[in-house]
Amino acid sequence: STSINLAVIPGDGIGQEVVAQGLKVLTAVLPQDVKLETRQYDLGAQRWHRTGETLPDAELEALKHHDAILLGAIGDPSVPSGVLERGLLLKLRFAFDHFINLRPSKLFPNTATPLAGRPDIDFVVVREGTEGPYTGNGGSLRTGTPAEVATEVSVNTAYGVERVVRDAYERANSRPRKKLTLVHKNNVLVYAGHMWKNIFDKVGQEYPEVTTDYLHVDAATIFFVTQPERFDVIVTDNLFGDILTDLAAAVTGGIGLAASGNINPTGAFPSMFEPVHGSAPDIAGTGKADPTATILSVALLLRHLGYEAEAVRIEDAVSADLAERDGTFRSTDAIGDALAARVAG
Ligand code: IPM
Numbered sequence: 001s002t003s004i005n006l007a008v009i010p011g012d013g014i015g016q017e018v019v020a021q022g023l024k025v026l027t028a029v030l031p032q033d034v035k036l037e038t039r040q041y042d043l044g045a046q047r048w049h050r051t052g053e054t055l056p057d058a059e060l061e062a063l064k065h066h067d068a069i070l071l072g073a074i075g076d077p078s079v080p081s082g083v084l085e086r087g088l089l090l091k092l093r094f095a096f097d098h099f100i101n102l103r104p105s106k107l108f109p110n111t112a113t114p115l116a117g118r119p120d121i122d123f124v125v126v127r128e129g130t131e132g133p134y135t136g137n138g139g140s141l142r143t144g145t146p147a148e149v150a151t152e153v154s155v156n157t158a159y160g161v162e163r164v165v166r167d168a169y170e171r172a173n174s175r176p177r178k179k180l181t182l183v184h185k186n187n188v189l190v191y192a193g194h195m196w197k198n199i200f201d202k203v204g205q206e207y208p209e210v211t212t213d214y215l216h217v218d219a220a221t222i223f224f225v226t227q228p229e230r231f232d233v234i235v236t237d238n239l240f241g242d243i244l245t246d247l248a249a250a251v252t253g254g255i256g257l258a259a260s261g262n263i264n265p266t267g268a269f270p271s272m273f274e275p276v277h278g279s280a281p282d283i284a285g286t287g288k289a290d291p292t293a294t295i296l297s298v299a300l301l302l303r304h305l306g307y308e309a310e311a312v313r314i315e316d317a318v319s320a321d322l323a324e325r326d327g328t329f330r331s332t333d334a335i336g337d338a339l340a341a342r343v344a345g
């Protein structure tokens with residue numbers, strides 16, 4: 001296509017600052033003949049304080065008509081926990097059926113990580129995005145009393161599991177190592193765990209070239225730290241994937257570098273790209289936020305829209321920039337400028 005109609009949701013805290021840098025690099029990397037149209041959506045804590053709204057129907061409807069969404073971060077300590085997360089971020093993931101939450105982890109050069117100097121680490125977590133304990137299926141009885149009972153039911157459908165597992169096999173099959181690891185906890189979560197494993201084995205018959213492995217989630221956390229090179233593609237449920245991808249980010253260069261895509265591969269709705277990190281209210285407005293995770297999320301966005309060469313240009317620029325980082329402080333804006341200059345070159 002020769003135009004990109006992008007929705008931008010900067011959101012809260014450092015979301016504003018990092019998204020500005022993402023757009024700067026996107027503009028710099030796109031060929032002249034690609035027309036970039038953006039529309040900013042004022043959603044997040046400030047909007048909620050002003051109007052009480054998190055994501056009104058009119059805006060949800062308008063968002064549907066974009067090619068993709070770039071999101072900064074959602075969440076603020078002045079808003080009760082869960083209001084914006086459920087009412088905005090998760091609402092978008094559910095409404096647009098973002099069943100693939102794609103979170104690549106790569107050990108970039110010269111990054112401050114406990115794993116520096118280790119063999120190449122390059123894996124991708126395919127986190128289920130629309131089910132598990134995130135559906136809001138639960139409740140509380142006798143709330144606030146000593147006899148309170150709270151449930152939080154993990155919802156797993158064969159349809160939902162099969163489509164994410166199939167997507168993960170496709171990704172594994174197209175990578176050189178062709179290895180797929182299922183992470184769950186089927187020694188305890190026997191109903192969902194066995195369904196995941198059965199579907200994983202069944203779909204695997206269609207991918208004879210893909211080597212498979214299974215790990216319980218607790219064991220997987222050990223290997224993330226001691227032997228991360230054993231992973232190629234990982235498929236896992238929504239909550240396990242949430243936790244594992246923060247760990248993955250921490251051990252491969254820090255949360256300032258971790259990108260993600262909330263993807264609906266059918267194209268029925270726009271996919272949404274965002275850094276894995278949150279709104280970091282403690283450093284908001286100080287210029288300390290690293291925009292690299294957002295800029296790498298822009299690369300995922302471009303790849304999703306078919307701009308593979310441009311995605312690679314961004315990723316190469318980040319590698320080169322990281323290789324030259326020497327610990328000297330650079331502001332959010334300065335990192336954005338440096339990367340924009342590299343991709344434009
Ligand atoms: C993430 C975040 C979200 C999640 C929160 C903010 C709802 O932690 O994108 O990983 O749990 O998915």
Ligand code: MN
Nearest residue numbers: 242243246276
């Ligand atoms: Mn998370």
